[in-house]
Amino acid sequence: MNVEVSFGKVLRNLREEKNLSQEQLALLSELDRTYISLLERGKRRPTINTLIALSEALEIEPSEIIEKMVANIYNEQKN
Amino acid sequence: MNVEVSFGKVLRNLREEKNLSQEQLALLSELDRTYISLLERGKRRPTINTLIALSEALEIEPSEIIEKMVANIYNEQKN
């Protein structure tokens, strides 16, 4: 699994855990609704600034998102 | 301190701890030497893919780089 696909899955999981819609997360993170969709589908590679913005909106440490992402990359069986 | 400047300082610290030149790090991470320079000076906001490439070259967890970066942002006294 590549980096952006793994990131997208982590992002979607975290968002759904918080019961947020893509639109709500977009508002909170001051990103575009369609861009959240692109990220979750692994179509974009976010910059670290975007990572920070998303982690603040999701109330999670940015390093934790990266940890989950890396774990995902090395654990193909996980979705 | 903003995200990219903090990232640059962390990157430089880690590189120097490993006694690597920008050129050597560039070789290891398969990035350009001048791009490493740009990153260390906070002139670029790397994507998470670039983060991964650098962390592999520096033999450090990518999440740890992010942790150090965030700590730097909230500890202005640190350089």
Add this chain to the structure above:
DNA sequence: CTGTGACTCTAAGTCCGTA
């Protein structure tokens, strides 16, 4: 060994819409 300006090219990120 590193900083920097200038550069091209690609991708980040936005905004409109439709289904």
Add this chain to the structure above:
DNA sequence: ATACGGACTTAGAGTCACA
């Protein structure tokens, strides 16, 4: 609520010559 597409602007990716 989300996926997806087109068109768009901005900024990063990546390189080079030179100081």
